Amino acid sequence: MDIKAYIESGILELYVAGQLTEKENQEVYDLLQKYPELLQEVLEIEAAVVKLTAAVSPHAIDFDSFKGKLGHTDTKVVDLKPKKPNWISYTGWAASILLAGGLLWTLNNKNEIEDQLQTVEIEKQYLEIQIEDARTDLAATKTLLDAIRDKDILAVPLGGQGDYASTYAKVYWNKADNTIYLDAEGLPDAPEGKVWQVWSLTLNPLTPTSLGTIDDFNTDNNKIFAIANANESQAFGITLEPAGGSASPTMEQLYTLGVVESTP
Amino acid sequence: MTDLDTLVVQFQNKNQVAFKKLYDMYSKSIHGVVYNIVKDTDIADELMQDVFIKAWNKADTYSSKKGRFFTWILNIARNTAIDKTRSKAYKQSKQNLNSDYFVDIITSNDNLDTSTDAIGIKKFVTNLGKKCKEVIELLYFKGFTQKEASEELQMPIGTVKTRNRNCIQQLRDMVL
Numbered sequence: 001m002d003i004k005a006y007i008e009s010g011i012l013e014l015y016v017a018g019q020l021t022e023k024e025n026q027e028v029y030d031l032l033q034k035y036p037e038l039l040q041e042v043l044e045i046e047a048a049v050v051k052l053t054a055a056v057s058p059h060a061i062d063f064d065s066f067k068g069k070l071g072h073t074d075t076k077v078v079d080l081k082p083k084k085p086n087w088i089s090y091t092g093w094a095a096s097i098l099l100a101g102g103l104l105w106t107l108n109n110k111n112e113i114e115d116q117l118q119t120v121e122i123e124k125q126y127l128e129i130q131i132e133d134a135r136t137d138l139a140a141t142k143t144l145l146d147a148i149r150d151k152d153i154l155a156v157p158l159g160g161q162g163d164y165a166s167t168y169a170k171v172y173w174n175k176a177d178n179t180i181y182l183d184a185e186g187l188p189d190a191p192e193g194k195v196w197q198v199w200s201l202t203l204n205p206l207t208p209t210s211l212g213t214i215d216d217f218n219t220d221n222n223k224i225f226a227i228a229n230a231n232e233s234q235a236f237g238i239t240l241e242p243a244g245g246s247a248s249p250t251m252e253q254l255y256t257l258g259v260v261e262s263t264p
Numbered sequence: 265m266t267d268l269d270t271l272v273v274q275f276q277n278k279n280q281v282a283f284k285k286l287y288d289m290y291s292k293s294i295h296g297v298v299y300n301i302v303k304d305t306d307i308a309d310e311l312m313q314d315v316f317i318k319a320w321n322k323a324d325t326y327s328s329k330k331g332r333f334f335t336w337i338l339n340i341a342r343n344t345a346i347d348k349t350r351s352k353a354y355k356q357s358k359q360n361l362n363s364d365y366f367v368d369i370i371t372s373n374d375n376l377d378t379s380t381d382a383i384g385i386k387k388f389v390t391n392l393g394k395k396c397k398e399v400i401e402l403l404y405f406k407g408f409t410q411k412e413a414s415e416e417l418q419m420p421i422g423t424v425k426t427r428n429r430n431c432i433q434q435l436r437d438m439v440l
Contacts, residue, residue, distance in 0.1 A: 016335055019408075047436075049293075049432070052299050052366075052439070053294075053366075056300050057295035057308075061291065066313050203432050
């Protein structure tokens with residue numbers, strides 16, 4: 001190999017300038033290992049360039065002040081990225097975890113509260129129904145009371161008859177609106193297959209007129225029944241009849257009977 | 265293995281004494297190269313130190329098979345400085361960059377008077393032909409490739425190579 005021609009080509013100057021390809025760099029390197037003249041040439045080119053470039057620098061900065069600028073450690077300049085714990089990051093993560101936990105807790109809480117709210121809502125509705133019922137009851141009772149207290153009302157006590165002496169009932173008759181209110185508290189529940197039937201009677205001659213059966217007697221709470229009565233009644237009677245009622249009263253089953261005292 | 269090779273290996277093993285020696289050998293050159301690009305002493309001071317910090321941090325990526333250690337760090341310096349000149353902040357602060365070549369800077373550098381190399385360097389740059397100034401500026405200071413330099417200077421690639429050889433030869437004659 002012509003070492004001189006190789007040197008004269010100017011490739012070594014480009015090598016120092018860093019303008020060769022990776023492959024060319026590798027080739028030059030291999031030759032430098034082989035030919036000390038080439039290495040010497042490169043060292044001189046480099047030395048000249050180092051001097052030239054240094055001459056451009058307006059001032060030097062010594063290593064100690066450079067090191068000082070790193071400012072972290074005397075022994076290890078490598079510690080440019082201090083291994084200081086990244087508190088912002090840690091705090092961020094901690095906050096995220098707390099937040100996530102808090103959200104879960106809140107969600108759980110919310111579900112519990114929703115369940116409770118639903119239960120309370122149901123209870124509330126139930127209570128509302130009860131109140132409504134009570135109001136209805138109260139209104140009904142008031143109506144009843146008002147009806148019974150009406151000045152036009154006629155009270156007719158019905159006494160127990162024969163075997164049924166212990167039973168009783170009371171009729172409040174409002175002739176103005178042709179209604180009787182039967183208070184049948186003193187009658188027992190009608191047995192299976194039987195029903196209470198209310199009769200309006202005229203006495204001379206004795207003529208019974210059915211005012212109807214009380215089908216809901218056993219289930220009624222206050223045992224007061226409003227019954228239409230347009231008859232000129234002189235007495236009221238209550239008999240126990242087979243379900244569906246009878247055309248004429250079964251006298252053996254006459255429980256209570258009461259006479260209207262005076263016809264207003 | 266040369267002394268320099270040993271130093272570089274120690275440097276790669278994070279030996280700070282070796283790092284200091286390499287710094288002492290090349291920091292002024294790196295500073296010069298960076299300063300020639302950014303034309304601002306404060307920025308150049310900062311960038312030069314950045315260059316050595318980078319070199320220290322990625323010391324393991326250097327291999328002598330890829331080139332000279334000086335060439336490696338010179339490359340880092342040019343890239344760092346050129347990156348800086350592309351930054352928005354730099355562009356805003358340096359709208360009227362003077363286009364001085366390294367030779368103009370050397371000529372106006374007062375501190376060279378005390379340096380032992382001063383006389384040779386000054387003589388060199390004073391006597392240096394325009395083509396030499398341009399070639400050295402582009403290839404060593406600016407990091408132009410041979411091809412880029414040939415386009416910039418409008419001369420054949422081969423001419424760039426030989427002219428550069430001659431220019432550096434002149435430099436060696438005066439400073440070594």
